[in-house]
Amino acid sequence: MNIENADRRDANRILSAALDDPGTLPDRDLDRTLELLESDAKRVRIGAAWVFGIVATDTPGRALSYVSKIVDRLDDTEIGSEVTRALAYIADADPERIERELRSMDEETARRCRAALWGELAERTVVRTPTDDEKADGDAMGRPESDEWGWIGGGRRTEVYDTGSEPDRRRPPTERPVAPSTVDYDYDQYTPVGTIYRDEAVESFKVSYRTPDGGTAPGIFKRFRPPEEGDFESTFDRRIRMWQSIDDHESILPVVDWGTDPVPWVVTAYEDVNGVATLGRNGRPDAAVWTLSNVAESLCFAHRRGVIHGGLTPGSIVRSSIFTEPNAWRLPRVTDWGYVSLLRKTAPLESVSARYLAPEHVDHGSPGVVDGVTDVYGFGIVAYEALVGEPPFGPDSDSEDGLSIPAAIDRRFPEIESFLRRCLADRKPERFQTVEEMMTAFRSATEDADG
C-alpha cells in the first residue's frame, strides 16, 4: 500500500511538472515514469503513459529514446494496455521518427512494437504477384500457402482479428468497412511501414499516415515511374480524380490521397486480402457469386458515371474482412481504376500477367481501343477464377482454345459457360456491349445460387 501511495504521489508530481513545462522535466523523472508504467495501480500507469505523451509532443526525440525500454514491458499482460498507450502517444507525435527508431532496433523488438501500434496490419506482408516466367504451370495469381489471396499473415494478433478461414465464412456481412478520411499531404508525409511490391514501373508500400482527427491510419501507397513519352502526369491525375468520383460505392476501394510530384503516386485504404481464386479453390460458389455480384454492381455504378476500369484482373479485387463479423464473407472492393492501360502504353506491366488482360490490351492492332467492353472481358476473367479457382487461360494458351468449366460448376450453373464465353470473346462485338447487359445475364445464369 505504501508503495502504491508513493507511486501515486510521484505520478501526480511528474505529471504536474510535465504539464507545466515538459522541456525542463529531468531525466530522473522520466526514468521514474518508466518505472511507474509497471505500477500496480492502473491510474498511475495511465498517468505515466500521459507523461510520455506530453513529453513526446514537446520533444519527440527525448521520448523516442525510451521506446525500446517501453517495448520491453509489452509482454506483461497486466500493464500491456498502458504500455501500448504510451507507445501510441509517442508514435502519434512523430510517426516518421518512431519508424526510424524502430528500424534501429533488433527485428524482434521492432516487430512487437509495430504489432502493438498497428495490430494485425503490422504483421502482414503482401506476396508479389508472380509473372508468367515464375508461374509457368498456370496457377492463379497468389500463393496457395498464404492465409488468403496475395497476402500472408501471421502472429497471434492476426488471429485475433482474422480468425475466419474461407470455409468458415458462411454469409454476406451486414456491416460495411469504414471509409478512411481523405487527406491532402505531400509525397513525403507518409511513413513507410513495409514494402509490398517493386518492379520497373510500380512500387507499392504499406504506409501509416495521420488522419485529420489526429489518429494514425494504414494505407497502401503506390508510386509509378511515368513513361518517358506522353503526358502521363496529367492523364494520371484525371484518372485518379475519376476514381475518386465513384469511390463512395461500397465495392470500390476509396482513394485517400494522390499527387504527381515528384512522381505520380496514389494512396488508398489498406486492405489485406486480394484476388478471388481462393473462393473457387475452396469450392465456395455461393460466396463467389455474391462476390462477383458486388463487383458487377461496382462496374455498373462506375459506368453509369462515365468511369471505366480498363484493366480489371483478379488482382484488382481486394476483399475486406468485417472485424465484427468474422464468419461473414469478405466484402470485395475494386481497386486500380483507370491507370493500368495508361501504364501499359509503353511497356508490359510485370505485376499484371498478360493472360489476364483483354486482347485490346495486349495487341494494339485489330481488337480496338480499351473501353467499357474491356471491363466485360475483365469481369469474365475474374468470374472464371472466382468460380473455378484458376485462370481461364494458361500462359501458353489463348482464348481460342476454349474454356474448360468443371462439371460441378456446370451442373450448378448450366448457363455460366455461355456467359463466360461471351464475356471472354476475343472480338469486342461478340461480348456483352454494356456492363448492365452483362450483369443481367450473370444474374440470370446464377439465380439458383443460395447466398
Add this chain to the structure above:
Amino acid sequence: MAEPTVVGSGVLARFLAFVVLFVACGVTTVYAALNDRRGTLSVEIWRYVVVAMGIGMVYAVFGGYELLGSTLLSDAALTGLRQVSQLFFIILLSLSMRELYYRLPYRDADSNATLLSHGRARLLEAAFMGIVFVEFVVVISIGLTVAVQAIQAVASVAFAAYGISFAAGTRAEAMAGGTVVDSLLVRFIAVLTCLGAAGALDGGALVGLPPTLVAGAVTVFLVMSAAFLITLALRLRANVEAAV
C-alpha cells in the same frame, strides 16, 4: 400554308420528320429526367438535356405548325420562330456538352489546363445568346430578312461546332468509352452535326442552292437527328433500369 421550298410529297416527309423528332425529343426528355431523379451521374447534366429536348419539341411543333399553315401568324413569323427555336435547340445541346466538359469529376474548372476557362466560356455564350435574342426581336417585329437568315445559318454552324469541340474533347480525355457518358457524347455529336448542317443548308438557299434540294436535305438531317436521339433514349432507359 407550306414553306415555299417544301412542295408536294416533301411536305408530308418534312411533317413526319418533325413528328418523329418530337417523339424522339419527348422520349429522351423522359429518360433524361429519370436519370436525373436516380442521380445516375454525379454531374448535373441531365437537367440541361431535359431543357434542350424540351426546346427540340418546341422546334418540332413550330416546324409542323408551319407546314400545316396558320391564320394566327404570318408565314415569315412562323419560319422565323422555327429557325430561332432550331438555333436554341443547337445552343442548349452545345451548352450541355460544355457543362459536361467542365463538370466531369477530374476537371478543375478554374484551372488553366483548358484553353477556355469555364467563366470565359459562359461569358462568350451569354454574348451569343444576346445576339440570338436580338434576332428573335427582329423576326417578331419586322419578319425574316435575308440578313437575319444569314446570321441564323452562321450561328447554327458556330454553335454546333462549339458543342462538338467540347464533346470531342471530353471523349478524348475521359476514357469513358462504352459508358452512358460516351453514348451521350457520341449521339450529341451526331445530332449537333445534323442540326448544324440543316442550319447551314437553310442559309445555303441564300447563296443560290436549289431550294428543293435544300428542303430535301434538311428533312433527311431532321430524320437522322431523331434517329440518333431515339438510340440515345434507349441507352438512357437501360441506364435507368440498371440503377433501380
